[in-house]
Amino acid sequence: MRKEHDVGFGLESLPPDGKKRRMDVTFSGGETIGLADDWSLDVLHVPGHSHGHQALYDRKHKAVYASDALRDRGCPKVDGSMGIPITYYDVDVYPSILRYFESLDLDGFYSGQFPAMQGEETKNFISESRKTVELFDRVILRELGRHPEGLTLEQLIETVANAVGDWPRDT
Numbered sequence: 001m002r003k004e005h006d007v008g009f010g011l012e013s014l015p016p017d018g019k020k021r022r023m024d025v026t027f028s029g030g031e032t033i034g035l036a037d038d039w040s041l042d043v044l045h046v047p048g049h050s051h052g053h054q055a056l057y058d059r060k061h062k063a064v065y066a067s068d069a070l071r072d073r074g075c076p077k078v079d080g081s082m083g084i085p086i087t088y089y090d091v092d093v094y095p096s097i098l099r100y101f102e103s104l105d106l107d108g109f110y111s112g113q114f115p116a117m118q119g120e121e122t123k124n125f126i127s128e129s130r131k132t133v134e135l136f137d138r139v140i141l142r143e144l145g146r147h148p149e150g151l152t153l154e155q156l157i158e159t160v161a162n163a164v165g166d167w168p169r170d171t
């Protein structure tokens, strides 16, 4: 990506990845983890943000632990302002994952980048995440329609960034 389009991160910015470790247990989605006789977690396969992304769904408490599976318009800084733009690597799958989350009976939502959410906050967050990618699709298709000769990835990102409005320029 960096070499072809001059966008994204270079290898020089990657942190050390530590020693290799053997995994004793792995999941692929569809498993159930029992916590008590009346309490279990469903392992969900929810790619989009990343390939193979997984989340844990607690039906008993109507809660999901999703890490980065849903991204709103981007990740906030500690002060609530926009930190970095949304990232999702599978643009065809991500919208269907958003609709899947909307179909779950949910109250609590726990992610890796956003404060814990409950009730309407959860519903609004998922809905806003879906509306965001729908906006991106509209903006990108409109812009490509205006430029039949094509646009670079950097130009498309610029167009989407202008439509969103609050992505920091250096990200």
Ligand SMILES: [Fe+2]
Pocket: 049, 050, 068
């Ligand atoms: Fe992530």
